[in-house]
Amino acid sequence: xxxxxxxxxxxxxxxxxxxxxxxxxxxxxxxxxxxxxxxxxxxxxxxxxxxxxxxxxxxxxxxxxxxxxxxxxxxxxxxxxxxxxxxxxxxxxxxxxxxxxxxxxxxxxxxxxxxxxxxxxxxxxxxxxxxxxxxxxxxxxxxxxxxxxxxxxxxxxxxxxxxxxxxxxxxxxxxxxxxxxxxxxxxxxxxxxxxxxxxxxxxxxxxxxxxxxxxxxxxxxxxxxxxxxxxxxxxxxxxxxxxxxxxxxxxxxxxxxxxxxxxxxxxxxxxxxxxxxxxxxx
Numbered sequence: 001x002x003x004x005x006x007x008x009x010x011x012x013x014x015x016x017x018x019x020x021x022x023x024x025x026x027x028x029x030x031x032x033x034x035x036x037x038x039x040x041x042x043x044x045x046x047x048x049x050x051x052x053x054x055x056x057x058x059x060x061x062x063x064x065x066x067x068x069x070x071x072x073x074x075x076x077x078x079x080x081x082x083x084x085x086x087x088x089x090x091x092x093x094x095x096x097x098x099x100x101x102x103x104x105x106x107x108x109x110x111x112x113x114x115x116x117x118x119x120x121x122x123x124x125x126x127x128x129x130x131x132x133x134x135x136x137x138x139x140x141x142x143x144x145x146x147x148x149x150x151x152x153x154x155x156x157x158x159x160x161x162x163x164x165x166x167x168x169x170x171x172x173x174x175x176x177x178x179x180x181x182x183x184x185x186x187x188x189x190x191x192x193x194x195x196x197x198x199x200x201x202x203x204x205x206x207x208x209x210x211x212x213x214x215x216x217x218x219x220x221x222x223x224x225x226x227x228x229x230x231x232x233x234x235x236x237x238x239x240x241x242x243x244x245x246x247x248x249x250x251x252x253x254x255x256x257x258x259x260x261x262x263x264x265x266x267x268x269x270x271x272x273x274x275x276x277x278x279x280x281x282x
Contacts (some may be wrong), residue, residue, distance in 0.1 A: 001215060001216055001219050004282070005048075005215075006215050006216070007278060007281055007282050008047075008282070009040075009043055009044060009047060009048065009215050010040075010215070010278050011275065011278045011279060011282065012043045012047055012082060013039045013040045013042075013043040014244070014271060014274050014275045014278055015078070015082050015275065016039040016042055016043055016075065016078040016079050016082055017036050017039045017078075017243075017244045017245070017271050018078075018268065018271045018272070018275070019074070019077070019078025019079075019081060019082065019088060019091045020032055020035040020036055020039065020074045020075055020078050021245070021259065021264060021267045021268060021271065022091050022092050022268075023074040023077060023078065023091040023092060023094035023101070024074050024094065024258040024259065025092070025258055025259050025261075025264040026091070026092030026093060026094055026096070027092075027094040027095035027096065027103075027258060028258050029095055029103070029257075029258050030073075030074050030094060030095060030103065030256070030258050031071040031072055031073075031074060031255060031256045032074065032242065032245075032248060032254055032257075032258065032259070033179075033181070033241040033242045033248055033251070033252075033254040033255045033256075034069065034071070034072040034075070034148060034177065034179065034241060034255065035072045035073075035074040035075030035076075035078070036075070036241070036242050036243050036244050036245060036248060037177060037179050037212070037239040037240055037241045037242060037243045038072055038075050038146060038177055038212070038239065039075055039078070039079075039243065039244070040212060040213045040214075040215070040218075040239075040243075041146065041175065041177075041212055041218070041237060041239075042075050042076060042078070042079035043079060044215060044218045044219075044222075045065060045079075045144060046065075046079045046080070046083045047079075047083065048219075049063075049144075049218075049222050050062075050063040050065065050142075050144065051063045051141070051142075052083075052112075054080075054083055054084035054085045054111075054112065055084075057085060057111045057112050060139075061139060061140065061141055062141060063141050063142045063143070063144065064114045064115075064127070064130050064141060064142075064143045064144070065114055065143075065144045065145070065146075066114060066115045066117060066123045066124070066126055066127040066130070066143070066144070066145040066146075067105055067113075067115075067117050067123060067145075067146055068117060068120070068121070068122070068123025068124045068127065068145050068146060068147045068148075068151060068157075069117075069120065069123070069146060069147055069148040069151050069177070070104040070105055070116075070117030070118035070119075070120075070123065071103070071104065071118065071256070072146075072148075073094075073101075073102075073103060073104055073105050074091075074094060076105060076113070077091060077094065077101055077105075077110070078091060080110070080111070080112040080113070083112070085110075085111040085112035086100075086110070086111055086112075103118075104116070104117060104118030105117055105118075114130075115127075115130075120148075120150075120151045120154050121151060121154030121155070121156035121157050122156060123145055123147070124145050124147055124156075124157050124160045124161075124174060125156055125159070125160040125163075127143050127144075127145035127160075127172060127174070128143075128160045128163050128164045128167075128169060128172060130143045131143040131164065131169040131171050131172035131232075132163075132167055132169060134171055135167070135169065135171060141171070142171045142172075142173065142226075143171060143172050143173070144173045144175065145172075145173070145174055145175065146175045146176075146177060147174065147175070147176045147177065148176070148177050148179075148182065149176060149177060149178045149179065149180065149182070149187050149193060149196070150181075150182025150183070150187055150190070150191075152176060152193055152196070153187075153190075153191045153193060158203070161174070161200070161203045161204075161205065161232075162203060162204075164204075164205075164232040165203055165204025165205060165231060165232060166204075168230045168231060168232075169232045170228055170229050170230055170231055170232060170233070172232040172233070173222070173225045173232070173233045173234075173235060174200075174205070174232060174233070174234045174235070175234075175235045175237060176196060176200075176234065176235070176236050176237070177212065177237055177239055178196065178212075178236055178237060178238050178239065179238075179239045179240065179241040180241070180250075181241045181250070181252045181255065182252075182255065183252075183255045183256055185252055186252070196236055197209060197236055200234040200236070204231055204232070205231060205232050205233060205234040206224070206225070206228045206231050206232070206233045206234070207233075207234050207236065208221045208224055208225075208233065208234070208235050208236070209235075209236045209238070210235060210236070210237050210238070211237070211238055212237030212238055212239035213239060213240070213243060221235050222235075241254070241255070242254050244270070244271060244274065245266075245267045245270055245271065246266075246270060247263070247266065247267075248267070
């Protein structure tokens with residue numbers, strides 16, 4: 001990947017983070033931490049990896065994305081808006097009465113959302129079903145799904161993993177966000193799932209470990225996914241929860257609360273400074 005491409009992705013990811021802060025501040029609620037941490041992955045998926053068309057969000061041969069950890073909807077919405085599915089100006093209406101941008105993704109209301117999610121553990125099952133359906137229909141569509149490391153404490157996830165391996169769903173890419181934090185604290189203390197890499201290998205997955213803020217890592221990982229046959233792929237991405245906003249980084253308090261007015265100003269000042277620096281390098 002060229003430096004110009006990486007700068008373009010980093011610039012977009014910063015805009016996605018700005019959208020996360022604007023959305024959660026506007027809602028006075030929501031989940032900024034995980035959304036900020038996954039912003040680079042959302043950006044890579046929607047601006048480089050997936051076969052999609054914002055002008056035709058329901059086209060039959062499109063790739064699908066399922067946000068299994070549906071509470072990080074602010075990050076998904078910000079990526080979709082910046083990609084052109086709906087106006088960026090609508091992001092601050094998050095969770096408002098009458099807004100189509102509710103706290104969890106709704107496929108019946110939001111352009112670009114392929115599955116309504118929120119109940120943890122269920123999204124990956126749907127993604128596996130989509131991948132199986134694509135195989136049955138002879139479609140070249142690929143299915144991507146993002147889970148949290150707290151979410152994989154749900155037993156349903158492992159049933160879905162077993163299903164995906166059994167049916168050799170090489171068109172399915174499971175991405176697990178390893179930020180080490182969940183609503184109640186550190187995952188290692190709440191319910192330790194480590195070593196996730198060994199477990200996913202044992203469940204029959206092609207496993208790739210990356211830095212979830214490194215676009216070169218993502219490019220190599222997705223190339224590996226596309227070249228892997230007869231087994232599903234799992235990308236384990238190590239991220240910093242709250243990435244990009246200093247007081248939110250690695251702070252479990254920001255799993256599920258919104259910044260107040262003063263905190264909003266600090267976050268926006270930091271992110272706008274990052275954006276200006278990136279744009280100056282472009």
